[in-house]
Amino acid sequence: MTADLAVDREALLAAVRDFAEREIAPRVGAYDREERFPVELVREVAGLGWLGAVIDPRYGGLGLDWLTFTQLIEEVSRTCHIIGLAISMPSGLVGAGILRYGTEEQKQRWIAPLVRGESFAGAGVTEPGGGTDVASMTTRCRREGDEYVINGAKAWISMLDTADWFLTFATLDPAKGRDGVCAFVVERDRAGLTTSPYRNKLGFRPLATGDLVLDEVRVPVGNRIGAEGEGYRVAMAAVETGRLSVAARALGLAQASLDASVSYARLRHVLGQEIGRFQLVQSMITDMVVGVEGARQLLYELARDRDAGVARPRRRASLAKMHASDVAMAAATSAVQIHGAYGISEDYPVARYFRDAKVFQIVEGNNQLHRGMVAEYALGYRDPDR
Ligand SMILES: Cc1cc2nc3c(=O)[nH]c(=O)nc-3n(C[C@H](O)[C@H](O)[C@H](O)COP(=O)(O)OP(=O)(O)OC[C@H]3O[C@@H](n4cnc5c(N)ncnc54)[C@H](O)[C@@H]3O)c2cc1C
Known part of the structure; x- marks a missing residue:
C-alpha cells in the first residue's frame, strides 16, 4: 500500500466516523423503532459517493479498493449496519451479478442510478x-x-x-x-x-x-x-460478494457491543466498585476483544484476496462471514448481560445489537452451511477454486 493510499483511507474513515456520529447516531433509534428505511439519510450517503465506493468510476463509483470499502462498511456499522447494507447493495447483493455478467448498457442503466442514490x-x-x-x-x-x-x-x-x-x-x-x-x-x-x-x-x-x-x-x-x-452464477456472484459486507456489518456491530460494554463497565458500580473490576465481567470483555480482533483479520484477508484479483475467494468468504456473525452474536449477548436490566431497554443500543446479531447468523448462507463448507475445504471434499 502506498503512503498516499494509507492517508486517503484514514481521512475517509475519519469522515465516516464523523458523519455517523453527527447524522446517523441521533436518528437510528427512531427509524429502527418505526421500521422505516431511512431513505433521506441514504441519499445523503449517496451524495458523499459512498454507495459506489468500490464501483468503477465508469458507473459513477469512487473506484476504491476492497479493503477500504470493507473498513468503510465496518466503521459505519458501528453506528448502524443498515446504512452499511445500503452502501453494500450496489456492489453486492444487488449489483455484483450485474457488474460481472451484465452488458455495458445494463450497468449504465441499472447500476449508475443506484450509485447516485436516484433509485433503490x-x-x-x-x-x-x-x-x-x-x-x-x-x-x-x-x-x-x-x-x-x-x-x-x-x-x-x-x-x-x-x-x-x-x-x-x-x-x-x-x-x-x-x-x-x-x-x-x-x-x-x-x-x-x-x-x-x-x-x-x-x-x-x-x-x-x-x-x-x-x-x-x-x-x-x-x-x-x-x-x-447463467442465472445461478449471477446469484452466486451476488451472494458471495454479499458475504464480505455482511461480515463487515457484523464486525461493526461486534465492535459497538464491545465499546458499549467497556463504557458501561467503567460507569456502573456494584458492591462499591466498577463492574469492570469483576473478573467474570473481564472474561466477557476478553472474549469480545479476541473475537473482534480475530474476525477483523479474517475479514481483511478476504478483502485483500479481492484486491489481489481473486474472483471467488469462497473459502475465505465463508470463514469471514461465519466467524464475524458468531462473534457479533456472542458479543451482543455479553453486552446485554453487562448492562444488566438496562440491557433489555431500548434506551440503550445493545438491545438492538442483540436483536440484529441473530439475523447475521442466518442470512447470506446460514452458519451451519458455512461450518460444513469450511470442514469440507479442510478435508479436501470441496475445491475452493471450483
Ligand atoms: C432480515 C432478513 C433479510 C433477508 N433478505 C433477503 C433478501 O434481500 N433476498 C433474499 O433472497 N433472501 C433474503 N433473506 C433470506 C435469507 O437469505 C434466508 O433466510 C437464508 O438463506 C436461509 O434460508 P431459509 O430461511 O429458507 O432457511 P433454510 O434453508 O430452510 O434452513 C433452515 C435451517 O436449516 C439449517 N440448514 C440449512 N442448510 C443447511 C446445511 N447445508 N447444513 C447444515 N444445516 C443447514 C440451518 O440451521 C438453517 O438456518 C433474508 C432473511 C432475513 C431474516
Whole structure:
C-alpha cells in the first residue's frame, strides 16, 4: 500500500466516523423503532459517493479498493449496519451479478442510478420453500418472442418498500437444476408484481422484508442478466460478494457491543466498585476483544484476496462471514448481560445489537452451511477454486 493510499483511507474513515456520529447516531433509534428505511439519510450517503465506493468510476463509483470499502462498511456499522447494507447493495447483493455478467448498457442503466442514490433495488433469491438450496427454486420463466414470462413467489426479500426494481431468478426447467436458472431485472411497476412486507421482525427492522410475488410478469429479453442458464452464477456472484459486507456489518456491530460494554463497565458500580473490576465481567470483555480482533483479520484477508484479483475467494468468504456473525452474536449477548436490566431497554443500543446479531447468523448462507463448507475445504471434499 502506498503512503498516499494509507492517508486517503484514514481521512475517509475519519469522515465516516464523523458523519455517523453527527447524522446517523441521533436518528437510528427512531427509524429502527418505526421500521422505516431511512431513505433521506441514504441519499445523503449517496451524495458523499459512498454507495459506489468500490464501483468503477465508469458507473459513477469512487473506484476504491476492497479493503477500504470493507473498513468503510465496518466503521459505519458501528453506528448502524443498515446504512452499511445500503452502501453494500450496489456492489453486492444487488449489483455484483450485474457488474460481472451484465452488458455495458445494463450497468449504465441499472447500476449508475443506484450509485447516485436516484433509485433503490432489492435481490429476490429466497423462496418460501427454502433459501439455502438456490438451485431448487420453483419460480418459473418461459420465453415468448422478445419477452420472458415469470411466475412464482420469493420470500424474505429486503428493500420491499423502497426498491424500484428487483434482481430476481427463475428457472426454465427445474429438471436442469443450476443450468436452468435465469436472472432478470424486474421493475416494480411491471403488471403482475406484488409485494407484502412482514412487520415486527426480531431484527433488521428498518429493512422492509417480505414476499415478492410474480404472476405472469412480462419482461423484455434485455432485462435478462447473463445468458440463459447463467442465472445461478449471477446469484452466486451476488451472494458471495454479499458475504464480505455482511461480515463487515457484523464486525461493526461486534465492535459497538464491545465499546458499549467497556463504557458501561467503567460507569456502573456494584458492591462499591466498577463492574469492570469483576473478573467474570473481564472474561466477557476478553472474549469480545479476541473475537473482534480475530474476525477483523479474517475479514481483511478476504478483502485483500479481492484486491489481489481473486474472483471467488469462497473459502475465505465463508470463514469471514461465519466467524464475524458468531462473534457479533456472542458479543451482543455479553453486552446485554453487562448492562444488566438496562440491557433489555431500548434506551440503550445493545438491545438492538442483540436483536440484529441473530439475523447475521442466518442470512447470506446460514452458519451451519458455512461450518460444513469450511470442514469440507479442510478435508479436501470441496475445491475452493471450483
Ligand atoms: C432480515 C432478513 C433479510 C433477508 N433478505 C433477503 C433478501 O434481500 N433476498 C433474499 O433472497 N433472501 C433474503 N433473506 C433470506 C435469507 O437469505 C434466508 O433466510 C437464508 O438463506 C436461509 O434460508 P431459509 O430461511 O429458507 O432457511 P433454510 O434453508 O430452510 O434452513 C433452515 C435451517 O436449516 C439449517 N440448514 C440449512 N442448510 C443447511 C446445511 N447445508 N447444513 C447444515 N444445516 C443447514 C440451518 O440451521 C438453517 O438456518 C433474508 C432473511 C432475513 C431474516
